[in-house]
Amino acid sequence: MTDMPATPRRRGAARTEELLQVTLDLAAEVGYAGLSIEAVGRRAGVGKHTIYRRWPSLSALLLDALSRVWTSDLDYRDTGDVRADLREQFLRSGLALSSPPIGPVYRAVIAEAQADSMLRATLHERFLATVEQSTLDRITRAQRTGELTAEANLEFAAEVLCGTLYYRSLLSTRPIDEDAVDGLLDMFMAAYGTGN
Amino acid sequence: MTDMPATPRRRGAARTEELLQVTLDLAAEVGYAGLSIEAVGRRAGVGKHTIYRRWPSLSALLLDALSRVWTSDLDYRDTGDVRADLREQFLRSGLALSSPPIGPVYRAVIAEAQADSMLRATLHERFLATVEQSTLDRITRAQRTGELTAEANLEFAAEVLCGTLYYRSLLSTRPIDEDAVDGLLDMFMAAYGTGN
């Protein structure tokens, strides 16, 4: 009579990994509303301590879960055509932001962040600023190659580009479709493009 | 022995008014974290039914409270200089968005909206789209007077302008200061200004 559990219990670092995955699965299935420490624990068959030992709060867990799936695809291609590269990346990011599991987890973090300015700073630092920086890098290269005017203040431009996408996907009810991206890029290129 | 209450009880419409004010006061004092139906009821010396009879949820109450203080100052001036008019309005809105009671209430609504797509639609319709429309009206006039190029797609432009402000004040940790507004307007005018 083997009442060995199918999988042996408790593993330290491996548990951490598993909990992050369970969080993402939960987010994909039930969305933000169903995300709670209790729900993650229940789903993973885990005591709440096992979660609290690793993360001080639900927000911290969500941030780590987000890192797991958001780190890739951050970098822009560089085909030499800055407009095309931005377009491709914006459409890709827009899709990711509106699909599970990234969409629900992002929404959850943003909701929590509204009540917690520390979390807001962390969110900005670990995600938003990183995305802006990656955009800034790409358009700075374009400025060097003469695709963009030398006078352009690219730091603000990167913020405007990314901010508009976040605004549309998280606060507005409109999708990030080709029209939206093209409209945004029309304005950006009209402002700072050299026509090369 | 007059145990008359200082103020006579219960008044129907006047209670509604009072509850909205209490909500704003609470938001200004304790921020989003302290906003709950119970807290508003406690503060107003009111049973929860009195609130639930008027609003189906905390979000609905918050939206109405927001209307009370956000309706004014929505319209742009029209001095004939579109850049100056936008600049003034953006700085005013930016200040309002980051101060009590509007800031905390706005944050609270946005947090709730992340878990409720219906609320997100209502938020967008009653506030975000209204602000965008008002911006669109102003820049459309500027296009007619020749301050902006005829080819500009102003609908997207209005979204980019407003979206950037919301992004900065609600998701970023940066303030909406003169530099930010000037950077945004630099890009907008570089794209669509005629130099008139």
Place this chain on the structure above:
DNA sequence: ACTCGATCGGCACGCTGCGTGCCGATGCTG
């Protein structure tokens, strides 16, 4: 191989807020 300590799952607690139901009082309307 065996011991010992860290980690584990499970259960319980008190606290807060939600949304609803019921009560007796209060005050406006007719």
Place this chain on the structure above:
DNA sequence: CAGCATCGGCACGCAGCGTGCCGATCGAGT
């Protein structure tokens, strides 16, 4: 001044939070 909608107060069951304690389980060091 009578009748009734509205009111404040209290209670309920439910859920999640963050913490404390228990005995089981695993794995590191000998």
